[in-house]
Amino acid sequence: MEIVKRLVDILGFKLVAYIAKVQDTKIVERWMSGDELPEVDILVKFALAFTFADCIGRTNSNEVARVWFMGVKEGVLPEGMSPARLLHIGGDPIVLCGHLMAMYQDSVAVGAV
DSSP: OHHHHHHHHHHOHHHHHHHHTOSOHHHHHHHHHTSSOOOHHHHHHHHHHHHHHHHHHHHSOHHHHHHHHHTOSTTTSOTTOOHHHHHHHOOOHHHHHHHHHHHHHHHHHTTOO
16 A cells, blocks of 8 residues: 555654554555555544654654654643654544644744744
């Protein structure tokens, strides 16, 4: 599945597995190969994640995208909340997109991405 491959290229297996709430990266490998398909709610999370990861990766680097998703930059994101954690928790896709956009805008404002 192309979106899974592209997301893994940017974020890596472990972060993609975390976003999808799966313990084993072998599941992500099976999704990539097309042997299994992720559930629709996971695909929605992947679409949101890819939108931001691809944008950050193209304007900066995949490493910057990984760091942003992990929330490593101090003072940029609410304590204890990273984009990856937000997607891991899940919820309404429109609300998730709004939160991700706000996180991204805050990161851009302080020069983190």
